[in-house]
Amino acid sequence: MAIKTFREAINEALREEMRRDDSVFLIGEDIAGGMGGHDGAPGSSGGMLGVTRGLYNEFGSDRVIDTPISESAIMGAAAGAALAGMRPVAELMFMDFFGVCFDQIYNQAAKFRYMFGGQSNTPMVVRGMVGAGFGSAAQHSQALWPIFTHVPGLKVALPSCPADAKGLLISAIRDEDPVIFLEHKVLYDTKGEVPDGEYATPFGIANVTREGEDVTIVAFGRMVLFANEVADRLAGEISVEVVDPRTTSPLDTEVIIESVECTGRLIVVDEANPMCNLASEVISVVATEAIGALKAAPIKLSAPHTPVPAAPNLEQAYIPSADEIEQAVRRVFAA
Amino acid sequence: MAIKTFREAINEALREEMRRDDSVFLIGEDIAGGMGGHDGAPGSSGGMLGVTRGLYNEFGSDRVIDTPISESAIMGAAAGAALAGMRPVAELMFMDFFGVCFDQIYNQAAKFRYMFGGQSNTPMVVRGMVGAGFGSAAQHSQALWPIFTHVPGLKVALPSCPADAKGLLISAIRDEDPVIFLEHKVLYDTKGEVPDGEYATPFGIANVTREGEDVTIVAFGRMVLFANEVADRLAGEISVEVVDPRTTSPLDTEVIIESVECTGRLIVVDEANPMCNLASEVISVVATEAIGALKAAPIKLSAPHTPVPAAPNLEQAYIPSADEIEQAVRRVFAA
Amino acid sequence: MNKESALRAYRTMRLIREFETQIAREFAAGTVPGMTHLYIGQEAVAVGVCHELGNDDFIASTHRGHGHCIAKGCDVGLMALELFRKEGGICKGKGGSMHIADVSKGMLGANAIVGGASPLAGGAALAIKLRGQANVAVAFAGDGAANQGTTLEEMNFAASLKLPLIFAIESNGYGEHTLADYAAPGDLTERAAAFGMAAEKVDGTDFFAVHAAMERAVKRAHSGKGPSSIECVATRWHGHFEGDPQLYRPKGEVDALRRNSDPLKKFRATATKKKLGTKKEFDAIDADVENEVTKAVEAALAAPQPDLSELLTDVYATY
């Protein structure tokens, strides 16, 4: 075990899987950087936020492939190469760019296996940044996971800590289906214990990050950190259980329902915009399958139904906060 | 009042609004047809399913504009023209094509007003076909409204009958914000009474298509027809109220909650794939805001988490049916 | 090209013609579910492009994909089952006409998204390049699809990464009901060339012309010179889809095409001149093919629908 950043954990997962399996390659924009430049230029960037740093230098231009600014071509490159037997990991940089290339993901890669009657596997990963809090405004700060989760054929991973970032990415790369791997940009510099060597964190298995008996908080991605903070704040006063589903598709509804059956009180925190998001999904699952367990109305905490504002104070107000979560816990506990 | 088809109602709305307002124009692929062809060719199609028939002949090539197969350019043409003061109605043919052009819709048109601090209006309509039941398989049969509904800045209309198709489209064209107007292809040939002359059906106001006291069915689009059928079948036995929200964004939660407060029993029928869909959203709203009113667990009926299969028998099994709805009503009533 | 190879090419073109002709008849009879776009008139393109390709060469196809499938070696019996959406279809009846595929044959699927194929073919080409194989990938695109951003961006992308990718642009003069000249003022071959790839325009009704251009493109790809574009000028004899009233077409256009632009007639004439086949041999192939397709269609009509349990399978390899 060693303490690593979220960024280092992702880099390590990529490196180890590329060493393990020759069919794994990376493709995207400036994941190497400096292509076409002077001798020292190629590989000098390693991604806009340094996540792929050093990989070009170790694996070269056939395994770490920089491209023109052509996301449909990049996604098609991954989907087509996967059909042809490779294991591509494509970077979309900011997932907000999915709007220019989603067809290759949702109509093509996600549907091949079904449309082709089970003939094919499509082992590809699409990595990209999500989330607000970085000051990157309306077109570079979105959550978007409800959209990816809605699409049959896609799997969606949303790690909240370095250990899961590494373990889920290794699982994603080894998975035979297309996986959307979402990296919350505000988490890159967060640190945590990361087991040494190779390990795969399975999809569809929620992680209970805090055990408790009074209130269940289901939180996604960065919101898990806030939920944990609130659980710790309230320790001794209100016993809060925090459930981190880790993947939104598949979604571990079992662990969520078990938790609610024990606590009888549910709060769901999703940074995504509110309509048809994961908080709605989780509350709907509990209401249809375990309503009898609820001692109080569940509480949904999400961003408002607005784009992400540029101004730092507005952006902070946009993101669900630990204080809002704490108030919600007190409210639902009192009910 | 006259009996008209869903298709005729949409055509009428377009025609009347174009007559009323010179700034309204249509743009898309083969909405006229035959461009570049012999004398009689231009205007000879009127859309792949004939929805825009005759409009080119009445309004000419400056108001009914056929384009190359370039959906990003079409959506940009609408968004840019709207910013510049026009009122474009862009056809996407099958909404499934949104994957090649969504950026222009969700990152551009939907966000202008917010990103620009309220400087601009973007009065544009994107029309397109949705839904299964036509044998058009995985890439031409999707529902997709949960994705559009999730996006702040977009409004989403989903008419279930000719009268609403006309009234909602007129409202959409007059609206100052971008509207996604969804036409279920299986409804085109359905008939219904359509008020004569111009009328606008407001957004965000649900339509109670059947009044009842025992069970509330909230149904979307084509599913409203099935829900009505079930309500009629069970008349005298179980009193079923059917709520058709008509627009998914804005969503009329008030009428839904009022209905559930009266019946205490809720079924939501959404043809869309199940994860993060409108059924989840409605159930979540009721669970968080009116759980006390529920006498039984709400029931969610949706398509399965699969692409739309080509085989007719599989496709029928994919779509929620009147029989499934009837069984659900009996189950929730007995509970 | 030797005689055996030429007769094989003719047989494949005839197989496409016969298959599409019988599907057209069945569609008119109402036995074919959904939308269908037929390939008649363009047979020389698919066969000219695919004739020398093997299962390790990939193609990505379009909504008008039956011809590409047959040319790439897909079984017409399994294809017929798929078009009728029956059990045992090449995609278990779950794909249908616009998603017909046989990955084991390197046929990565028809595609219901115009412009959807090019990026995928680019991915297959990338896999070939990374594995150092002496193979190619082909992106089929119509003259309408050539105006879709995905196709255009893939042309630059493939040139930038020197992918062993060949764009087979089928210029049949129409995109749905719109004439190609209206939709694209520029010349498609010049457009491709401007991206820095070898680009040529050939008579797409002449198998030998397409085949020769393809040989040049494959050689370039194998020698690491990157992508090529072959614009094949051919004609579409049927409507955009079956049931299309085609009011946008001048009267008599199609009759003239049948008379003057028949890829099979042209093939017979040229091959006979080149001593690559005799009338007797061609006629024998025609009869044999008709019989094969008739059997395939009859079997497909008689076959059962897929089992209902198939609705929920094949969404994920694991979930």
Place this chain on the structure above:
Amino acid sequence: MNKESALRAYRTMRLIREFETQIAREFAAGTVPGMTHLYIGQEAVAVGVCHELGNDDFIASTHRGHGHCIAKGCDVGLMALELFRKEGGICKGKGGSMHIADVSKGMLGANAIVGGASPLAGGAALAIKLRGQANVAVAFAGDGAANQGTTLEEMNFAASLKLPLIFAIESNGYGEHTLADYAAPGDLTERAAAFGMAAEKVDGTDFFAVHAAMERAVKRAHSGKGPSSIECVATRWHGHFEGDPQLYRPKGEVDALRRNSDPLKKFRATATKKKLGTKKEFDAIDADVENEVTKAVEAALAAPQPDLSELLTDVYATY
């Protein structure tokens, strides 16, 4: 061009240079939130393109949009407030650097999506065409954005519909950290020409060259001849974004650019030769502009953040 007009052009170029220089200083000081991409080195492009445009002409811009804003007449005081994301900003502080816009001035926004601008500019051009106005729309796109499908498809689209649209391609040699030659083997001007539009390549550090090409393009647009492309070869003096270590650039490259490719120096030299301005006049403008920008930045630094209630406004005109 008369002297008044030339001095106005110089003033605008200097305003861009000074604004960006002070923003760079503030960014380094940590007072500018979020990402910022500066325009220094390319001033002659924005000003050459926009110099003769009015409020009824539209431009759609890029992530590197400050220069386009200033050239299109946006108020630097309101721009500064926006970059610092303060109350009273041109977008109320809700847009920031990459969404800065002034629709009343025909500036349809910077854009954080590479290739996002071209289709939008096409829409503005369509509105102009439908209303029969003697105006144009300009799509700014970098040499990297030129490889995005949206840009390429818009070129064909605009040619097909004969839109009064001008593509201003800014070839600064880089897309982020990737060299333009690596990303695009083809020549961008030939690529544009192949779509059937008038296309020329000019020295983007020479205001007069850009301005002259623009005059030709505007004339074509007004006479109904459709779109044009002007590839402006200029240089980027700063990193892709502020804070970019630029390891991909050869040492000394930027110093050489400052010495040899300074659009303002070039302007002064040419204008002086042409008797369109004197050193005294240029120096006076420089001093005046520095003072204007300094005031704007000080005011913006001192301004309050937006009121929290602004979070929920401006999502819809009506909901």
